[in-house]
Amino acid sequence: MRIGIIGCGSIAHEIAKYRKIHAAYDVHCDKCSGIAARVCRDIDDLISSSDLVIEAASPQAVREYAMRIVSSGKYMLIMSVGGLADPNFRDELFQTAKKKGAKIYLPSGAIGGLDIIRSARVAGIEEVRIRSTKNPRAFGVDVRGRTKIFTGTAREAIERFPRSTNVTVLLSIVSGRDVLVELYADPEVDSNVHEIYIRGKFGEASITVRNVPSEDNPRTSYLAALSPVSVLDLIDSEVVAGV
Template identity: 45%
Template sequence: MITVGLLGCGNIGHIIAKHQKSFSITAVYDQIEARADELAAASDARAYTDFTTFLSADFDIVVEAASVAAAQEYGEVILRSGRDFVVMSVGALSDTEFRERLVRTAKEMGKKIYVPSGAVMGLDNIKVGQISAIDTFLLRTTKSPASLSIRADVPTMIFSGKAHECIRDYPKNVNVSEALTLAAGHEVDVELWVDPDVDRNIHEIFIEGEFGDAYIRVRNIPSPENPATSYLAALSILTLLENLDNPLVIGT
């Protein structure tokens, strides 16, 4: 059974802990002791508030479910500790210098960096963009104004530009744009909208190229314990962990 060290003890960590089947969480890390202790009790793991001590524990893979800043701070040392690294806050990889350094370290150590599908679908086929020309590639994300602490009485576009620019301005809200960019090998254009009439985060993907064209629309149900978190994003990590040891690989 794969053993997991969990970096970040928030809502996603709790969802992962509730669904342990073919993997086991044995260590959890958070800077806030009460959060680490709570999740450790829920997952029958050991809690850590010192990262170096956390890395000295016995587990196979680190799952980051904390923040862009945490992924960038700890990513390289995780790989150098001999563990594979699951990055939930994929916006961290929009920093080209950091991403290239992380990939070089993974190659040097013979380790893998895993990026879950997160709050969207279709990344497997979007990877055709790595070998086939893409003419149009757009992500349109619509959220409630309250989720971004914005007042708006009508649908309003608050950002239009490239993925890396959107990640810079909204690092907690459009991680999916970097996941799409990495999958396609082609930076996605992003429109970020707020709409007072929506009660779910909506991601629309428009892609057209030599292969044809596709439109994907995902309406995410918020996590029951934290409306700011997409339940699908947490489920995508669970799916990845459940299939790491599966000899039958689908959709890659």
């Protein structure tokens, strides 16, 4: 399977350590060096050079390119899940994938517990909440002590903090509800901490993930950069365990 990638930043560089990337496209083409043998001049060039396109660029890139990729019947793996926050756009994209025989993969990224949410949803979920705590520079805010900077729904969160709240939209998609989000900026914290609470017919679960940030991008958790590699492993594997 020829893997193509949009966006050659910290996630792309991590993926390239584990997987051969056939083609790459970035608005700044110099960033593609060292990622892929083939540097594409535009998105159409990338689509025709790939069987699976990984988006690791921005929510804007998802809105701009996803429909074209999926319409071509290609597989797509989306990291900037925030680009799917608009339910109308999301439904249209998912319907197009169905019609064209494409597949869309949304990796677990910086969080865990999505397996529980998927199973719980079968019988009914009553509540899903996420509290994320990051260093203020990851949110682009300036605060002195631990400060709650946002309370609201996932859709509102991604509008205010499009680069730092992809996981809240992912939680909404997997749970089927616009989840409640609290964001804290804490100058004392160096890790990206996600605390997730789920309650449903199955019982309840609390999951805390304390992520080490990527070396070259404090907004991106190292685990998030590893998650697409694990998805690629699953696609290739005859045994699909732990999903």
